[in-house]
Amino acid sequence: MARESVLDPRQEILRTAARLFQQQGYDGTSMNDVAAALKLSKGGLYHHFQSKDEILFNLMNHAMDITEEQVIAPVKSIANPEDRLRALIRRHIGVVLSERDREITVMLHENHPLTPALRKRINARKKDYVHFVENLIAEVQSNAQDARRGSPKKTVTPRAAAFALLGMINWIYQWYRPEGSLQEESLVQQYTEIFFQGAFG
Amino acid sequence: MARESVLDPRQEILRTAARLFQQQGYDGTSMNDVAAALKLSKGGLYHHFQSKDEILFNLMNHAMDITEEQVIAPVKSIANPEDRLRALIRRHIGVVLSERDREITVMLHENHPLTPALRKRINARKKDYVHFVENLIAEVQSNAQDARRGSPKKTVTPRAAAFALLGMINWIYQWYRPEGSLQEESLVQQYTEIFFQGAFG
Numbered sequence: 001m002a003r004e005s006v007l008d009p010r011q012e013i014l015r016t017a018a019r020l021f022q023q024q025g026y027d028g029t030s031m032n033d034v035a036a037a038l039k040l041s042k043g044g045l046y047h048h049f050q051s052k053d054e055i056l057f058n059l060m061n062h063a064m065d066i067t068e069e070q071v072i073a074p075v076k077s078i079a080n081p082e083d084r085l086r087a088l089i090r091r092h093i094g095v096v097l098s099e100r101d102r103e104i105t106v107m108l109h110e111n112h113p114l115t116p117a118l119r120k121r122i123n124a125r126k127k128d129y130v131h132f133v134e135n136l137i138a139e140v141q142s143n144a145q146d147a148r149r150g151s152p153k154k155t156v157t158p159r160a161a162a163f164a165l166l167g168m169i170n171w172i173y174q175w176y177r178p179e180g181s182l183q184e185e186s187l188v189q190q191y192t193e194i195f196f197q198g199a200f201g
Numbered sequence: 202m203a204r205e206s207v208l209d210p211r212q213e214i215l216r217t218a219a220r221l222f223q224q225q226g227y228d229g230t231s232m233n234d235v236a237a238a239l240k241l242s243k244g245g246l247y248h249h250f251q252s253k254d255e256i257l258f259n260l261m262n263h264a265m266d267i268t269e270e271q272v273i274a275p276v277k278s279i280a281n282p283e284d285r286l287r288a289l290i291r292r293h294i295g296v297v298l299s300e301r302d303r304e305i306t307v308m309l310h311e312n313h314p315l316t317p318a319l320r321k322r323i324n325a326r327k328k329d330y331v332h333f334v335e336n337l338i339a340e341v342q343s344n345a346q347d348a349r350r351g352s353p354k355k356t357v358t359p360r361a362a363a364f365a366l367l368g369m370i371n372w373i374y375q376w377y378r379p380e381g382s383l384q385e386e387s388l389v390q391q392y393t394e395i396f397f398q399g400a401f402g
Binding site: 165 | 223342372390
């Protein structure tokens with residue numbers, strides 16, 4: 001298979017493992033399967049990762065790196081909060097639909113076994129992202145309130161709105177088909193409109 | 202443990218299996234584990250279910266039964282489409298948060314192995330529910346359009362709106378904690394408002 005660039009070996013192992021986990025399940029995939037798919041000796045694989053758990057943790061961690069690099073970092077420089085939120089929606093949908101990253105980011109959402117210590121580290125990163133979205137929504141709400149000259153909108157909290165938005169977007173992997181009729185640009189526009197104005201605006 | 206009523210044995214097996222799958226993973230749970238947790242002989246368990254796959258399929262099927270009984274059937278008699286949609290949101294959130302049903306309905310969303318034939322049957326039922334929501338949203342949109350004297354709102358399609366709504370609601374299991382500050386009634390009101398008016402209404 002042609003690759004766009006030479007990957008570092010750890011990244012290549014993670015991508016291959018992610019693909020196998022998707023195809024045959026996490027528990028249905030052994031370290032031997034991963035080594036065989038990479039044409040690596042078992043020793044070669046263990047040189048990089050001691051266990052399947054370690055691969056799973058690094059996969060989830062890498063998925064959070066992708067979110068930070070592709071979503072959080074690029075939007076941080078956008079001064080206007082509403083523009084920043086619109087860019088976040090677009091970029092987060094982009095990551096979910098990315099053919100390259102899909103098999104990795106989906107690992108964040110499945111209930112696979114991690115040791116409590118590693119689970120805690122992943123959950124802390126997930127929570128940081130929720131808080132980033134929550135704070136951004138609070139900023140946009142506060143601007144919208146100023147524009148209405150202070151008439152407060154108290155019914156929707158930034159926290160519930162953040163969970164609603166992340167649910168809409170992260171759920172896409174459950175139904176999206178690359179060959180389907182609902183494609184990225186249309187999805188970005190419609191989801192943005194639903195979140196800002198509702199489905200019946 | 203006290204039970205509210207005597208369950209039929211198949212239902213009791215499914216509930217126990219669902220709990221074990223949540224606690225120790227689908228692949229980490231054997232038919233022996235299920236039998237032991239129920240104080241059943243292995244033969245007693247196999248009398249009801251031939252394999253773990255069969256349990257998984259029946260669990261998912263039962264989760265769809267719950268959705269039909271708790272969400273679809275009760276809202277069908279509501280004449281006004283907007284009221285019907287509001288009731289659907291409330292009831293679907295109720296099912297997701299239900300302590301009794303949570304471990305069963307969550308099985309619908311995890312990527313566990315089913316044979317293609319069984320997978321197809323579950324997917325067909327999931328699709329029926331998506332279409333029910335989609336048609337209901339189309340009805341509400343069409344009423345909203347009549348109220349605006351025909352100025353059409355073409356940007357949000359019923360299909361994208363249905364996926365957005367189901368994503369918001371089904372995602373709740375990823376972050377909801379019974380002891381958390383965001384509780385059912387508040388969640389129903391906020392999610393309904395976001396879906397109808399947006400997060401900044």
